[in-house]
Amino acid sequence: MELYQYPTRQKCRLYEIEAIEIPIVYNKYGDYDPNGLVYVLKKDAKRIQEGAWRNFSQEIPQPYEEVKPLVIRANVGDKVKIVFTHSLNRSLSIHVQGLGYDVQTSDGACVGYNRDSTTKNQIIYTWYANREGVYSFQDMGDTRSGEEGTNVHGLFGAIIVEAAESRWLDPETGAELESGLFADIYHPVHPAFREYAVFFHDELEIKNKDGNQPIDPHTGLPSATTAISYRSEPMRNRLPLTEEHADTGEDISMSSWVYGDPAPPILRAYVGDPSKIRLIHGGVKETHVFHLHNHQWKLEGDNPNSTIIDSVSLSPQECFTLDILHGTGSLNRTIGDVIFHCHLYPHFHEGMWTLWRIYDRLEDGTGKLPDGTKIPPLMPLKDRVLPPKKDKNHPGYPNFINGTFGERPLQPPFGILNADGSNKIEPTKLEEKNFVENFRPGALYSDTCPCHTDRCECECETKEKIKVFEIALIQAKIVYNHFGWNDPQGRFFVLKEELEKHGGLDSYIEKVEKGTICVEPLVIRANAGDCVEVRLTNLLPEYIEESPFQMKTKTDIVGFHIHLVKFDTIVSDGAANGWNNIAGARKYETLIERFFLDTELRAVFFHDHLFANSHQQHGVFGALFVEEAGATFHDVSTGEELKFGTKAVIKRKDGTSFREYALFVHDFALLFDKNGKPLNPPEVPGSHDDPGVMGINYRSEPMPERLKKDEDPAYIFSSFVHGDPSTPILETYPGDEMMIRLLDGAHEEQHVFNLTGMNWKREVSDPASPDVASQTMGISEAFNIHITSKYGPGDYLYYFGGIDDAWLGLWGIIRSYDQPKKWLKPLCKGKDQILPLPPCPGKDATIRKYEVAAIQRKILYNKHGDHDPDGLIFVPLEELKEAFCENYQPKPLILRANAGDWIEVVLHNLFDFDNPIQYFDYPRVPLDMKHKPSMRVSLNPQFLRYDPICDSGVNVGYNNREQTVGPGESKKYLWYADKEYGACILQSFGDMRNHRYHGLFGTILIEPPGAKWYRNFSLSKALYEEQAVITAPGVENFRECVVLIQNGIRLLDKDGVLIRTASGEDGEVPDAEDTGEKGYNYRSERFANRLEKDSRIARVFSSKIHGDPATPVFKAYTGERIVFRTVMPADKPRNVGFAIHGCQWKEQPDDPYSREIPIQGAISVGNTFNMELKDSICCPGDYLYRSGSLKWDIESGMWGIFRIMKHGIGNKCRNVCRRVVDCMCRGK
Missing domain, CATH: 2.60.40.420 (Cupredoxins -  blue copper proteins)
Incomplete structure (x- = not known):
C-alpha cells in the first residue's frame, strides 16, 4: 500500500x-x-x-x-x-x-x-x-x-x-x-x-x-x-x-x-x-x-x-x-x-x-590477445563511423606491440636513451607501420601535440615550440625539521641543470645532506597550449635498503606518470599497464615522454608509477603547473623569470599578477629522529599498517616536539615561544591575490586543509560554486585555493584539521607583512586590488552581542549511560546556572547572525583551577606523549572577517596580542559577516589535542540579511537552537536543522568502562584514526546499547521497539523548505558521509549546474555544508539520517531521525506561529 x-x-x-x-x-x-x-x-x-x-x-x-x-x-x-x-x-x-x-x-x-x-x-x-x-x-x-x-x-x-x-x-x-x-x-x-x-x-x-x-x-x-x-x-x-x-x-x-x-x-x-x-x-x-x-x-x-x-x-x-x-x-x-x-x-x-x-580496429570476436585469450566482439556504436578492419600490417591493438607473453614488457621504441645519449630501442617493422604519421619519441601511436604538426587544427600560440624539461630522480637524506626528523633514503625529482650547477650528483647530494640546499618537491611550469617533453634520467640506487619500515626492495626502473595532460598511453604513461610498453628508465637511462597541455589545467600531479607503493612515500612526487596562455613565471624575491620552485609570482597577459604557492601533503613518511630511532614503525617491516609520520613539502613541525619544552599548548603555534615552524611560510602583503596549489603526494590517508581568516571558491573557475574554508583531499587530488577575500597584515594559520595530522606537524603560516621586505617583491597591482577589512563597525552597523562561557561538565550522550565525564563545552552565559544542573542536556554552542552584521563575542573561561583538564591516551594519536593539557580557551570562526592579530582566537606566528583566555579571564572578539555563509565552525585553539574531542566547539550560522530566527514550533527567538524557523525579506521561509558531526569521542559506559567500538583486524589495535566513538551534537546512539534490549539487527533503528534515538530528532511538516546546516568540528581524520533517506540536495547550493546528491561524502574536520533539500517532502514519516560508512560510524552511534509530519494533525506550528508575517505554514 x-x-x-x-x-x-x-x-x-x-x-x-x-x-x-x-x-x-x-x-x-x-x-x-x-x-x-x-x-x-x-x-x-x-x-x-x-x-x-x-x-x-x-x-x-x-x-x-x-x-x-x-x-x-x-x-x-x-x-x-x-x-x-x-x-x-x-x-x-x-x-x-x-x-x-x-x-x-x-x-x-x-x-x-x-x-x-x-x-x-x-x-x-x-x-x-x-x-x-x-x-x-x-x-x-x-x-x-x-x-x-x-x-x-x-x-x-x-x-x-x-x-x-x-x-x-x-x-x-x-x-x-x-x-x-x-x-x-x-x-x-x-x-x-x-x-x-x-x-x-x-x-x-x-x-x-x-x-x-x-x-x-x-x-x-x-x-x-x-x-x-x-x-x-x-x-x-x-x-x-x-x-x-x-x-x-x-x-x-x-x-x-x-x-x-x-x-x-x-x-x-x-x-x-x-x-x-x-x-x-x-x-x-x-x-x-x-x-x-x-x-x-x-x-x-x-x-x-x-x-x-x-x-x-x-x-x-x-x-x-x-x-x-x-x-x-x-x-x-x-x-x-x-x-x-x-x-x-x-x-x-x-x-x-x-x-x-x-x-583501433574492429573486434568481431575472431581475434586473440598475445596470450591466446579470445577477444570478445564489440559492437560499434551505430551512429559512428565503423572502425577499420584488421589487416596484415594492422592487426589491431595490442597485437602490433613487440613482446612475448610470460616475459617482461619491453621499453618503448625511441623512448629510451642510453647513458651515452644513444637510442636504445628500435621499433619492429610491424610497430612502425602502426605509428602515426607525425610520430616523435614519446608519441608513437597517437598525435600527442596536434599544435606542433603541419595538421594543426587548433589555435596555438606556441606552434613548433617544444618545452623540454631534463629531470633526474635521485636519493639523498632529507631532514624534515630542526628537531632532526629525517628520511635517510629520501627520493625526489630535480632538474638536471641544478645538479650541474652544484658540481654534479655527488656534490649536490652532499649539499642537500649538509643543509645548504633546501629540497622541496619539484614544481615546473608551462602554459596552456604548450607541448612538453620530459626527459627523466634514473640516478637512483637500485635498491631501497632494509629498515624498520621496509624490507630490502629492488627498485631498478622508474617511470614518470603525469595527470590531466594528453599523451600516448602506450609509450608515455610512465607505467607498464596491460599490453602497453613499460615506460620506464633503468639506472643511468633516460626516458622520453611527450605531453600536450590543451587548456589551463592548473595543478598537475606527477610521480613514478612503477614502484609507487615502494618509494613514493620517500618523496617521489612533484607537479607541473599549467598556467594560462601567455602568462610568465617569476622569482618572488628578484622578479626574474623562474624555471622551477614551489613559490612564484605569475604575471598574466592582462598585466595583473598573483602569488603562487605549492603545498604537497604526504603521509607514510618513513622518518627517523635525530638519534636514528624510527618514528612510528610498523610491527613488521613492509607492513602497510599506517607506518611513519607526515609532512608538507618534505617538512613538518610536530606538536610533540614543541611540547617537550613544557610550554602551554595554547602557544603551540606561537613563533614568539617556539620560533617559526619548519613547514613553508607563505609570505605576502595585505590584499595580494594568492593561489595555493594544494596537492596530495603520498600515500594512503585522506587529509583536510583548513585556513583561518580566509576563504575561497570551491571551484577556482566557477564563481557560482560555494565559499569554503577547508578542502578534503586524497592522494593525487589537486586543488587550487584562490584567495581574493579581504585580509590584512598578520600571521594566519593553515593546518590539516584531523588531530592526527596536526599533531604530526601538518600546519604552517601565511605571513602578511605590513611593511615592504627586501626579499619579497611587491606585485603589480591590477585595478581590482583587494582592500583590507575596515578596522571597526560604522555608526549604522548592526552589532550582535553574545557572551559565552567555557565550562567543564559531564556530557551524557544517551539514556543508556554513555558519557564523557570530562566534557568541555561552550554555553551562553545566560544559561550558565542551568548548565550546572544535573539534568541539563548539553548541546554544542549554536550562534546566529545575519549577513552584514558585526558580531561581538565576550568569552569567559570558567574552568576550575582545582580541576585541571586531564591527559588521556585514548582516542590515541600517533607518537603520542603524556603532557599537561592547557586550561586556556579561545574562539575562532570560519569565514568571518576579522583582524588576525586581535580577534582570531589563535596564538600563531608573531601576532603579538594574546588570543586565548585563562581560567577566570575574559576576552572580547569582534568579527564581521560580509556574506550569507550559512554554517561556520567555531573552535577553540587553546589545545587542539585535548579539548576538541571533549566537545569544545560550536557553530555560528550566518543567515540572510534581515533574517529573524524562531524556535521550531513557537514564536520565541531561536538564538541557540539546533532546530529553528528562519524568515527574511525576499526569501522563502525555511526550517533549519543543525548537525555537528563528531568522530573520535572519548566515551565511558554507565559502569565507567571505556568504550571501544572500533576493533582492529584479528584483535590488533585499530588505526589511530579509527579510535573513539561517533555521534552528533553531543549525542550518540550505539547499536550495542539498543541490541541489548532486542537483538534483531533489522529493528535497530525502530522507535517502536527502542524509542527514539538520543541523537537529534529533527521535525518538520510536509511541503516545507528545509535546510540542513552540517559541519564537522572534531576530531579524527577518517572521512565520513552524511545521507538523508529519501532526500536529495544540490551539492553546490547556488550553482545551476550542480549535481543533486542523496549523500555527501569525504567529510572531514573543518568541512561545512548548507544542504537545502530538493523538492518539498510530500510523504510523512521518519527519515533516517546517517553516515554512509558502516564501519564503524553507524554502529558507533552516527545516525538519527528526521521526522516529517502531516499538516493538520496536532499542528502546533499552525496554532502558534501563524501570526508571524509570511509564516511558512500560512495558507496551508
Whole structure:
C-alpha cells in the first residue's frame, strides 16, 4: 500500500530481484568470499547459483562470469516496481539512495515509527525515477560492519536512470539488455555512448584457494583485499619473475604481458567513442580516490566553468557520473590499455585496479590477445563511423606491440636513451607501420601535440615550440625539521641543470645532506597550449635498503606518470599497464615522454608509477603547473623569470599578477629522529599498517616536539615561544591575490586543509560554486585555493584539521607583512586590488552581542549511560546556572547572525583551577606523549572577517596580542559577516589535542540579511537552537536543522568502562584514526546499547521497539523548505558521509549546474555544508539520517531521525506561529 503517490508516470518498469548466498570467487588464483551475498534478477537466480558453485568446486576456485553487482536501468519519468524476495532466514531489504519513494513503504529499512520495509521473504518497493544519474542500493536489514553484516559480503547494486526514450543494448551482441554492468545507450536525438558501471568496495572477508587468510609472500603478513565489481587482482598473486627476495615485481604487476589480464571487468571501446563511467562505492569503510589515466571529466558535467579532474574522492554509498571529455582516447585519440584504480597505494596493491581497453580496429570476436585469450566482439556504436578492419600490417591493438607473453614488457621504441645519449630501442617493422604519421619519441601511436604538426587544427600560440624539461630522480637524506626528523633514503625529482650547477650528483647530494640546499618537491611550469617533453634520467640506487619500515626492495626502473595532460598511453604513461610498453628508465637511462597541455589545467600531479607503493612515500612526487596562455613565471624575491620552485609570482597577459604557492601533503613518511630511532614503525617491516609520520613539502613541525619544552599548548603555534615552524611560510602583503596549489603526494590517508581568516571558491573557475574554508583531499587530488577575500597584515594559520595530522606537524603560516621586505617583491597591482577589512563597525552597523562561557561538565550522550565525564563545552552565559544542573542536556554552542552584521563575542573561561583538564591516551594519536593539557580557551570562526592579530582566537606566528583566555579571564572578539555563509565552525585553539574531542566547539550560522530566527514550533527567538524557523525579506521561509558531526569521542559506559567500538583486524589495535566513538551534537546512539534490549539487527533503528534515538530528532511538516546546516568540528581524520533517506540536495547550493546528491561524502574536520533539500517532502514519516560508512560510524552511534509530519494533525506550528508575517505554514 502506498500512502502518498508521486505524480502518475507513463511507464511502470518491473524488476523481480532475489538475494542469494553463493561463494564469490574474486580472481583466477582462487581468492573467494565463502559467504557472498548478491542481488540477481529472479529469473537468473538458479543459473547463477549453479554456475557459481560449479566454478567454486574446481581444484582452484574460479570466478563465474555472471556473478556481478546487479545494475538495472530505467528512463526518466518511469515508475519502478521492485518485487524483492529471498529465502535466507534473516531480514533483508533493498534501500535505494536518490530516487523518490514513500518512506513508509519503500525505504528498505525499519526506521522510527515507520512500517518495517525489510523482509524475511517478499516485499514490493515502488521507486520514482525523477532524474538522470546513477543511484546505489544496498541492504539496510543488517548494517553491521563485520563479517556478520551483509554489505561487506556484496549485497549492493545500482539503478541507472537514463534520459527519457533511451534504450540500452548489449555491447557484445547488440541485443536489448535487461541488466548488466556495461551497456550501449541509444537515444533518438542525442549521440549514443558507452556506459560502464564500476563498483569500488573494501573490507572483504576473503579466503585464499586453500581456505586460509591470504598472506603477502614478501612480508609474511596477512593481506587485505580490495575490489572492483566482485573482482580483485592483488599484487600478492602476481609473483615476480625472479627468485630474488628483494624483487617484489611491483614494476610489472599490472602488466598483461607477464600475467594476462586482471580479474576486475575490463572496459572496452573504440577510439573516440562517447563514454560515461557510473562510479559507485559499495564498500563499508574507506574513502577511496578513483583515478583514471589519460582521461578527464568535469566535476559538474554540464558546467562550462567547472573544474577538469581525473581523480576524485569517493566515500561509501556515494555515486558519480564521469562524462569523459572527448570520448575514449581523449583529445589526442590515444589507443591502448588505460588503467584506473584507487590511488591509495595499499588499496591498489590489494587489488583495486583494472583497465579500459581502447581499440583501433574492429573486434568481431575472431581475434586473440598475445596470450591466446579470445577477444570478445564489440559492437560499434551505430551512429559512428565503423572502425577499420584488421589487416596484415594492422592487426589491431595490442597485437602490433613487440613482446612475448610470460616475459617482461619491453621499453618503448625511441623512448629510451642510453647513458651515452644513444637510442636504445628500435621499433619492429610491424610497430612502425602502426605509428602515426607525425610520430616523435614519446608519441608513437597517437598525435600527442596536434599544435606542433603541419595538421594543426587548433589555435596555438606556441606552434613548433617544444618545452623540454631534463629531470633526474635521485636519493639523498632529507631532514624534515630542526628537531632532526629525517628520511635517510629520501627520493625526489630535480632538474638536471641544478645538479650541474652544484658540481654534479655527488656534490649536490652532499649539499642537500649538509643543509645548504633546501629540497622541496619539484614544481615546473608551462602554459596552456604548450607541448612538453620530459626527459627523466634514473640516478637512483637500485635498491631501497632494509629498515624498520621496509624490507630490502629492488627498485631498478622508474617511470614518470603525469595527470590531466594528453599523451600516448602506450609509450608515455610512465607505467607498464596491460599490453602497453613499460615506460620506464633503468639506472643511468633516460626516458622520453611527450605531453600536450590543451587548456589551463592548473595543478598537475606527477610521480613514478612503477614502484609507487615502494618509494613514493620517500618523496617521489612533484607537479607541473599549467598556467594560462601567455602568462610568465617569476622569482618572488628578484622578479626574474623562474624555471622551477614551489613559490612564484605569475604575471598574466592582462598585466595583473598573483602569488603562487605549492603545498604537497604526504603521509607514510618513513622518518627517523635525530638519534636514528624510527618514528612510528610498523610491527613488521613492509607492513602497510599506517607506518611513519607526515609532512608538507618534505617538512613538518610536530606538536610533540614543541611540547617537550613544557610550554602551554595554547602557544603551540606561537613563533614568539617556539620560533617559526619548519613547514613553508607563505609570505605576502595585505590584499595580494594568492593561489595555493594544494596537492596530495603520498600515500594512503585522506587529509583536510583548513585556513583561518580566509576563504575561497570551491571551484577556482566557477564563481557560482560555494565559499569554503577547508578542502578534503586524497592522494593525487589537486586543488587550487584562490584567495581574493579581504585580509590584512598578520600571521594566519593553515593546518590539516584531523588531530592526527596536526599533531604530526601538518600546519604552517601565511605571513602578511605590513611593511615592504627586501626579499619579497611587491606585485603589480591590477585595478581590482583587494582592500583590507575596515578596522571597526560604522555608526549604522548592526552589532550582535553574545557572551559565552567555557565550562567543564559531564556530557551524557544517551539514556543508556554513555558519557564523557570530562566534557568541555561552550554555553551562553545566560544559561550558565542551568548548565550546572544535573539534568541539563548539553548541546554544542549554536550562534546566529545575519549577513552584514558585526558580531561581538565576550568569552569567559570558567574552568576550575582545582580541576585541571586531564591527559588521556585514548582516542590515541600517533607518537603520542603524556603532557599537561592547557586550561586556556579561545574562539575562532570560519569565514568571518576579522583582524588576525586581535580577534582570531589563535596564538600563531608573531601576532603579538594574546588570543586565548585563562581560567577566570575574559576576552572580547569582534568579527564581521560580509556574506550569507550559512554554517561556520567555531573552535577553540587553546589545545587542539585535548579539548576538541571533549566537545569544545560550536557553530555560528550566518543567515540572510534581515533574517529573524524562531524556535521550531513557537514564536520565541531561536538564538541557540539546533532546530529553528528562519524568515527574511525576499526569501522563502525555511526550517533549519543543525548537525555537528563528531568522530573520535572519548566515551565511558554507565559502569565507567571505556568504550571501544572500533576493533582492529584479528584483535590488533585499530588505526589511530579509527579510535573513539561517533555521534552528533553531543549525542550518540550505539547499536550495542539498543541490541541489548532486542537483538534483531533489522529493528535497530525502530522507535517502536527502542524509542527514539538520543541523537537529534529533527521535525518538520510536509511541503516545507528545509535546510540542513552540517559541519564537522572534531576530531579524527577518517572521512565520513552524511545521507538523508529519501532526500536529495544540490551539492553546490547556488550553482545551476550542480549535481543533486542523496549523500555527501569525504567529510572531514573543518568541512561545512548548507544542504537545502530538493523538492518539498510530500510523504510523512521518519527519515533516517546517517553516515554512509558502516564501519564503524553507524554502529558507533552516527545516525538519527528526521521526522516529517502531516499538516493538520496536532499542528502546533499552525496554532502558534501563524501570526508571524509570511509564516511558512500560512495558507496551508
